Amino acid sequence: MIRRNNDYKKLGGAMLPVARKEGLHIEPMAGELMVYDIARHKAHCLSPAAGCVWRNCNGQKTAKDLSDELQKHGIGANEEMVWMILHRLSKLNLLERKVTLPENAILSTRRELMKRVGAVGGMFLLMTATIAAPTPAQARSGGGGSYKPPVPPRPPRLPRLPVKRGG
């Protein structure tokens, strides 16, 4: 497949993600980044890669720039992986605006992505984990319990490209 447009800057602000800073409490934790969303009462644990991408979302950097930042930190993630991370951060409401993925942001199949992720050091580099903070009553009775082992981010669903039929 061919990438039709790699110049995301021309595509508008939605392609230059900005990290949300208001209403969050942030604590670094041995490479990971703990983020508490005070309004939504959610706690997030960002992996080293997700944390690096999020910290560098300043509205000036494209996915390519962000993947270069990851390379500088010794994480060999490509643009596709950056888009996966951005998609996840957007879903967690950690970006100022929702990220609009370009059509050709993720071209690999899930299997191909897994292979590449394995090659750069494993899924744990890309993962984020989130819990809803319990109320005092939940913390007593067992109603909280939203902690589950983290799951790897899924590639976002993209609209299907039209298939040319022979004729």
Place this chain on the structure above:
Amino acid sequence: LARTPILAEALDAFESDLQIHVANRCKDSIFVHAGVVAWQGRAIVFPGLSGSGKTSLVAALLERGATYYSDEYAVVDRYGRVHPYARPLNIKLAKGGFRRKYQPELFGKQPIPIGLVVITRYQENGRWQPRTVTGGRAVLALINNTVSIRRQPRAALSTLCRAIAGVRAVESVRGEASQIAPLILTEME
């Protein structure tokens, strides 16, 4: 709080509510629903909600020579040290109800640093296969059991991150407490 003709039940409900109130309002320390014992001067903390088997695990570790800190709360101060929360062990009886076991000579007395976080829950025939998890995952597991997290998220997150920095954390389901107690102690060595 409770509507019951039995005084003991009413008092239990009152005690439970009072504990939650103190845990939620305390400004100096963070109360995490967890079992805690001390081993070789460091705390083993296993966060868990009611019914996760904290008390039986604490009792099994005490039989192996650990020092009792709590079967209810890990009380973590601003320096990240765990204080004893010396309440009698509430051992659930098979026929229902609780038996309270007072063993004041087993209670810890000094605040100590955390040495190991064990994220576990009882599962029938569960096999103990601990895998190391990152500090961030351990902090999330503690947050999930922190009483005042919504009331004072900044203080709670800072305190827990400080307490967990450099600490090993493992995660696994478990079977009978008596069988895994020695295995947990070996994780500290």
